[in-house]
Amino acid sequence: MLRGDHISVRYGAATVVDDLSFHLEEGQWLMLAGPNGAGKSTLIEAIAQGVPYTGSIRWEEQELRAMKPAQLAQRIGVLSQKNSVGYAYTVDEVVGLGRYAWKSGLFSGSDDQGKQQVEKALEMTGLTELRRASMLTLSGGETQRVFLAQVFSQNPQVLILDEPANHLDLKYQQHIFSLIQQWLREPGRAVLSVVHDLSLARRYGTHAILMDHGKTVSKGLIGEVMTPENLRQVYDMDVFAWMREMLSQWKE
Amino acid sequence: MKDARLLKRERFSPLTYLALAAALLMTMILCICVGSVPIKLSDTVTAVWNALWGLPVPENIAKNIILNVRLPRVLCVTLAGAALSISGAAMQGLLRNPLADGSTMGVSSGAALGAIIAIAAGFTLPGFAYGGVMVSAMVFAFGSLMLILSLAYLLDHSLATTSIILIGVIFTMFISSIISLVITFSNDHTRSLSFWTMGSFSGVNYDQALLLCGALILCGGILIRFSPELNAFAIGEENARHIGVNIRRVKLIVLITVSVLTGVCVSIAGTVSFVGLIMPHIARMLVGPNHKRLLPASLFSGAIFLLLADLTARTLLSPIELPIGVVTSIVGAVAFVIIFYRTRKGGR
Numbered sequence: 001m002l003r004g005d006h007i008s009v010r011y012g013a014a015t016v017v018d019d020l021s022f023h024l025e026e027g028q029w030l031m032l033a034g035p036n037g038a039g040k041s042t043l044i045e046a047i048a049q050g051v052p053y054t055g056s057i058r059w060e061e062q063e064l065r066a067m068k069p070a071q072l073a074q075r076i077g078v079l080s081q082k083n084s085v086g087y088a089y090t091v092d093e094v095v096g097l098g099r100y101a102w103k104s105g106l107f108s109g110s111d112d113q114g115k116q117q118v119e120k121a122l123e124m125t126g127l128t129e130l131r132r133a134s135m136l137t138l139s140g141g142e143t144q145r146v147f148l149a150q151v152f153s154q155n156p157q158v159l160i161l162d163e164p165a166n167h168l169d170l171k172y173q174q175h176i177f178s179l180i181q182q183w184l185r186e187p188g189r190a191v192l193s194v195v196h197d198l199s200l201a202r203r204y205g206t207h208a209i210l211m212d213h214g215k216t217v218s219k220g221l222i223g224e225v226m227t228p229e230n231l232r233q234v235y236d237m238d239v240f241a242w243m244r245e246m247l248s249q250w251k252e
Numbered sequence: 253m254k255d256a257r258l259l260k261r262e263r264f265s266p267l268t269y270l271a272l273a274a275a276l277l278m279t280m281i282l283c284i285c286v287g288s289v290p291i292k293l294s295d296t297v298t299a300v301w302n303a304l305w306g307l308p309v310p311e312n313i314a315k316n317i318i319l320n321v322r323l324p325r326v327l328c329v330t331l332a333g334a335a336l337s338i339s340g341a342a343m344q345g346l347l348r349n350p351l352a353d354g355s356t357m358g359v360s361s362g363a364a365l366g367a368i369i370a371i372a373a374g375f376t377l378p379g380f381a382y383g384g385v386m387v388s389a390m391v392f393a394f395g396s397l398m399l400i401l402s403l404a405y406l407l408d409h410s411l412a413t414t415s416i417i418l419i420g421v422i423f424t425m426f427i428s429s430i431i432s433l434v435i436t437f438s439n440d441h442t443r444s445l446s447f448w449t450m451g452s453f454s455g456v457n458y459d460q461a462l463l464l465c466g467a468l469i470l471c472g473g474i475l476i477r478f479s480p481e482l483n484a485f486a487i488g489e490e491n492a493r494h495i496g497v498n499i500r501r502v503k504l505i506v507l508i509t510v511s512v513l514t515g516v517c518v519s520i521a522g523t524v525s526f527v528g529l530i531m532p533h534i535a536r537m538l539v540g541p542n543h544k545r546l547l548p549a550s551l552f553s554g555a556i557f558l559l560l561a562d563l564t565a566r567t568l569l570s571p572i573e574l575p576i577g578v579v580t581s582i583v584g585a586v587a588f589v590i591i592f593y594r595t596r597k598g599g600r
Contacts, residue, residue: 048493048494049493050490050493068498069493069496069497069498069499070496070498071496072496073494073495073496074496077494078494079494080490080491080494083488083491084488085487085488086348086350086486086487086488087350087486087487087536087541088536088540088541089483089486089487089540089541089542090540093483093542094487097480097483097484097487097491097495098495100480100484100495100496100497101495101496103480147491150491150495151494154495154496
């Protein structure tokens with residue numbers, strides 16, 4: 001569905017993403033993992049056309065660069081790490097904006113399919129009851145759910161996530177991840193996400209790219225990437241031992 | 253728990269439009285009646301009605317005052333109030349900044365400088381003598397906007413509320429001194445410094461009302477057409493990009509449109525501060541932040557507010573007429589503090 005070849009992003013003299021390639025196929029959940037400063041978020045920004053890059057990123061055979069913003073948004077939806085709303089918009093209004101890319105032109109008429117998508121998105125994220133609430137009254141977890149609902153109503157084929165539940169309570173983390181997993185079950189869909197928490201990456205990912213200093217250290221099936229050797233190379237510690245030690249804290 | 257957070261109002265109905273339109277009409281009639289020479293309501297209504305349908309208007313002093321002085325003025329004030337207010341509303345949405353407005357950002361000052369330079373240099377358009385001043389005001393308004401936004405961007409990539417306003421204030425002070433300089437050295441003293449910095453609608457005519465009307469229909473129409481995009485920007489620029497808004501195109505169109513409206517208003521009435529700051533807030537309280545409703549509501553509320561401000565300016569110390577900016581700035585400064593305080597507290 002989506003493939004990138006030899007992507008590089010430079011900020012001045014610094015190369016943040018260095019000659020990275022990836023491909024994403026239907027049904028996959030590709031995890032971008034790596035320590036701070038590895039270039040994960042920048043790669044995602046490049047795919048979302050938010051930063052200039054060299055190399056090629058293609059949807060089927062089409063360069064993303066050459067696509068109109070609305071065309072891109074019909075295929076790829078992005079959920080950022082942190083979202084906030086400045087004015088007292090209602091949940092409905094924010095979720096409804098997800099349909100923007102599908103409403104072409106001034107006289108496109110009513111978007112009936114869109115209304116259904118919005119309803120479905122509100123339902124999936126459990127926001128139906130809160131649809132008339134002002135965004136300014138919502139908690140961080142609820143706000144993130146609203147933007148997840150927005151991206152669901154956008155109905156893209158690929159969902160790109162940048163640490164979607166990073167600053168949320170465990171309960172919301174679990175909720176958001178299971179919602180995304182449920183979304184992925186329908187045919188023709190794929191997910192690409194940055195996840196800091198390696199346990200979450202292993203739990204939900206099907207494939208992974210391990211990055212360090214903008215370069216690919218390893219990529220492939222999640223189990224083949226997250227090996228003790230690879231992780232030691234990137235994180236400079238015995239990740240497996242540490243994870244087991246953490247887990248042992250929870251044994252009675 | 254959840255019930256308390258739900259917004260009960262299905263916030264805007266045709267009835268709200270109707271009420272606003274009625275309030276506007278009443279304010280307009282009030283402003284024609286009241287003045288240094290009070291005019292009876294019946295005379296006002298007859299004169300305006302008859303003039304509107306081309307019927308003969310009864311000859312008396314009232315006719316002269318109504319048709320030659322007050323009506324063109326009331327029309328210009330109404331249209332300028334609406335134009336300034338919708339511009340402010342659009343800027344506040346686009347920049348996600350509740351303090352954005354032509355006057356707080358220095359755009360109006362820039363436009364005034366453009367107008368003055370055109371007057372001093374005798375710049376005119378063939379067949380439309382006043383056009384030179386107007387076009388120059390628009391170009392300077394757009395130039396100022398770009399300059400202020402780029403400077404603010406250099407300071408702080410997130411274009412935070414405070415950095416834009418800070419630069420706007422400094423820019424306004426800088427431009428004001430240049431305006432004084434140009435006026436001092438120019439031979440044209442038909443309009444004083446106080447006109448350009450504080451504004452006035454004294455002596456406006458029907459041609460100017462027509463120009464304002466044309467600009468408002470064109471630019472107001474464009475802004476209202478861009479309501480969904482402005483909503484997306486008001487929620488967040490990054491999010492707007494993600495849902496497929498063509499960020500650069502929308503920004504450019506909205507900024508040009510706002511510059512045109514500001515340029516036209518400033519070249520006709522000088523710098524009338526704060527209308528575009530306060531009235532969108534009042535409108536937002538009435539109909540919520542959705543630009544589909546906010547922009548039309550801002551049009552009405554801006555027009556009503558400026559009419560009342562103009563009325564106060566010309567009657568408070570009658571026969572002396574205050575610059576209208578004195579009135580709007582006093583109200584505006586207080587409103588600015590309140591809005592700024594509430595922004596800092598996190599709510600809007």
